Amino acid sequence: MTLTEPARETPAAGASSTPSAPQAQQFISWVTLAMMTTASVANLRPSPSMALYGLAAVFLYLVPAVVFLLPTALVSAELASGWTGGVYRWVSEGLSKPLGFLAVWCQFAMTIAYYPSLLAYVASTFAYVIDPRLANNGLYVAVVIVVIYWAGVFISSRGTKAVAGLAGMGLVIGTLIPGVVLVALGLVFLAQGNPSAAPMDSGHFLPPWTGLASLVLIVGNFLSYAGMEMNGVHVASLREPGKQFPRSVFAATGLVLLIFILPALAISWVMPGEDLSLTAGVMQAFQGFFDHFGVGWLTKVVGVLLVAAALGGMLTWLAGPAKGLLMVSRQEGYLPPVLQKLNRRGVPRNIMVAQGVLTTLIALLYAFIPDVSSAYWIFSVITTQIYLVVYLLMFAAVVRLRRTQPDRPRGFRVPAVRLVAGVGFVASVAAMCIGFVPPEQFGGGPLWRYLLTVGGGLLVLGLLAPLAFLKFRKPHWVAPEHRA
Numbered sequence: 001m002t003l004t005e006p007a008r009e010t011p012a013a014g015a016s017s018t019p020s021a022p023q024a025q026q027f028i029s030w031v032t033l034a035m036m037t038t039a040s041v042a043n044l045r046p047s048p049s050m051a052l053y054g055l056a057a058v059f060l061y062l063v064p065a066v067v068f069l070l071p072t073a074l075v076s077a078e079l080a081s082g083w084t085g086g087v088y089r090w091v092s093e094g095l096s097k098p099l100g101f102l103a104v105w106c107q108f109a110m111t112i113a114y115y116p117s118l119l120a121y122v123a124s125t126f127a128y129v130i131d132p133r134l135a136n137n138g139l140y141v142a143v144v145i146v147v148i149y150w151a152g153v154f155i156s157s158r159g160t161k162a163v164a165g166l167a168g169m170g171l172v173i174g175t176l177i178p179g180v181v182l183v184a185l186g187l188v189f190l191a192q193g194n195p196s197a198a199p200m201d202s203g204h205f206l207p208p209w210t211g212l213a214s215l216v217l218i219v220g221n222f223l224s225y226a227g228m229e230m231n232g233v234h235v236a237s238l239r240e241p242g243k244q245f246p247r248s249v250f251a252a253t254g255l256v257l258l259i260f261i262l263p264a265l266a267i268s269w270v271m272p273g274e275d276l277s278l279t280a281g282v283m284q285a286f287q288g289f290f291d292h293f294g295v296g297w298l299t300k301v302v303g304v305l306l307v308a309a310a311l312g313g314m315l316t317w318l319a320g321p322a323k324g325l326l327m328v329s330r331q332e333g334y335l336p337p338v339l340q341k342l343n344r345r346g347v348p349r350n351i352m353v354a355q356g357v358l359t360t361l362i363a364l365l366y367a368f369i370p371d372v373s374s375a376y377w378i379f380s381v382i383t384t385q386i387y388l389v390v391y392l393l394m395f396a397a398v399v400r401l402r403r404t405q406p407d408r409p410r411g412f413r414v415p416a417v418r419l420v421a422g423v424g425f426v427a428s429v430a431a432m433c434i435g436f437v438p439p440e441q442f443g444g445g446p447l448w449r450y451l452l453t454v455g456g457g458l459l460v461l462g463l464l465a466p467l468a469f470l471k472f473r474k475p476h477w478v479a480p481e482h483r484a
Contacts, residue, residue: 028237030244030251037073037252042259043175044182044306045121046224048281049377050260051267054198056207061221061260064427065253069225071424072391073249074414075398081235081411082401087390088328093405094397098470101334103393105466108321110386112355112461115314116363117379119145122310124279128287129303135280138366138375145363152314153356157349174309178302179263182282185289186266194292198268222431223384224260226391241412279376282306322351333477334469340479358461378450381435382457388428389462395425 050057079090087107092100123144127134134140190196198204238244267276267285270292277284283306287299326348329335335351343349366375398414399421414420438450 027239030238030248033238033245033248034251034255037248038255038259041225041252042256043224044179044259044263044282045118045310046221046260047264047267048276048278048284050221050264051198051271051281051285052273052276053207054196054268054273055200055204055265057264057268058261059206061257061264064221064225064431065257067423067427068222068391068431069253069256070249071395071420071427072225073252074246075395075417075421075424077235077241077245077249077412078410078414078417079394079398079401081241082405082408086324087394088324090401091393091397094401095393097332099393101328101332101470102463102466103390104325104328105469106386106389106462108325108355109461109465110383110390111321112358113362113379113382113386113457115149115359116145116366117376117383118310118314119148119363120279120366120376120379122148122307124277125283125303125306125310127280128283129300129307132280132283132287135277135283138368141279141375142363142366145366146360148311148314149356149359149363152311153349153352157343157345157347157352173305175259178282178286178305179259181302182266182285182289183262185293186269189289189292190269196269197272200269221260222428223380223387225256226384226387235412238411245412322348322355326351329477330479331482333473333475333479335473336477340477378453381454382461385432385435385454385458386462388432391428392425395421395428 050060053060083089083093086104088100088104090100091103120141123141124135126144127137127140235241235245238248263282267281270288271281271284275284283299283303286302287296290296290298325335326340326342330340339348339351339354341348341350362379399418401408402417436451436454438447
């Protein structure tokens with residue numbers, strides 16, 4: 001998942017009727033939009049989670065793509081083409097302003113749990129550059145998370161723009177090149193007659209059913225697909241949105257599935273499931289392949305590429321969700337003035353620092369949870385649970401807006417909107433419920449601890465915190481420039 005900033009609106013041409021006025025509108029092709037969408041969603045980080053299932057990873061990626069990825073993309077296109085301002089505006093007009101704040105808050109709050117899981121992946125990947133044994137060392141992972149996060153806050157608070165180019169190259173140097181290399185090595189590995197570590201026959205296309213816990217890892221795919229709504233803002237840049245946007249969505253979905261599925265399969269060919277780490281699985285596969293072909297030194301090179309791409313992406317959108325929350329809070333007075341302050345470069349540093357304190361506390365749990373993979377999975381689930389609240393509100397809002405504002409101009413209308421939004425809503429509820437079931441790979445710990453961690457994270461970060469701000473907000477919290 002990658003968060004992207006909404007595109008800026010083109011200023012109106014005003015009263016001028018000169019021939020040059022229409023030239024202000026710049027169009028993009030549906031192919032370009034498909035590539036933009038692919039770049040904002042696809043990455044290699046979730047591959048180890050699905051590699052545990054071998055060939056069944058195909059099924060487990062296809063299901064959420066159909067019931068979640070496509071509905072999210074289509075619904076967000078209609079909302080973005082009719083209402084500017086992002087998810088707060090959509091939910092506020094469709095449902096209510098307090099629920100609009102809940103939506104934009106959850107977009108921000110999910111990053112509190114997301115950064116520890118993202119940086120745990122970075123820490124485990126970097127371990128293969130210095131000492132692979134550190135990949136499962138909780139104290140090492142915790143220290144890396146804290147140091148890198150606060151370094152990112154320092155850089156972002158200074159308004160640094162140089163890192164933007166690094167994230168722009170992330171799709172190429174951190175996803176496409178390593179992904180292609182991983183799959184190519186896997187195919188050569190099999191072509192040499194080496195047996196696959198995971199069965200690849202048709203009998204293993206469906207995951208083995210051992211109860212609800214056997215499907216829990218599918219929840220991680222909802223987070224992998226999250227962020228599609230960010231690209232709906234570009235629907236107005238298409239010449240024929242009604243025809244071209246669905247075409248773009250289906251093309252992007254195909255590309256995203258290829259980037260997710262093929263590397264996961266390649267990892268399953270060389271790494272037995274019982275030996276696979278959810279944080280370091282990608283590097284385990286590269287090391288296995290490179291050692292097999294006698295070029296083990298390339299493992300460190302790939303590790304540097306993956307780390308650079310992940311860090312570049314983190315730095316460029318570190319302040320993004322905070323800025324969105326800040327803008328809404330200054331207009332409506334949802335946050336106290338101390339959290340609304342900007343530094344001289346226009347960065348909401350106080351929000352980022354408060355966020356960093358919570359992120360640090362969460363990161364330190366890695367030092368006390370024996371299994372790094374378990375900690376990584378738990379934080380990924382909390383992130384997904386919080387973000388799913390946004391989608392539940394968005395799916396409900398599009399249906400109500402179609403009823404309350406049927407004549408409002410929209411650049412794109414979802415066909416059978418009730419069915420599409422209904423499928424997305426039900427899938428999101430199902431994913432949220434399944435998220436409370438511990439996966440079978442982590443059955444050793446007590447159930448109450450898992451439920452308390454996941455449920456507590458969702459309740460405190462996703463619900464109680466925004467409700468507290470709504471309950472205790474004061475009229476003077478509204479920024480002076482927005483007061484009546």
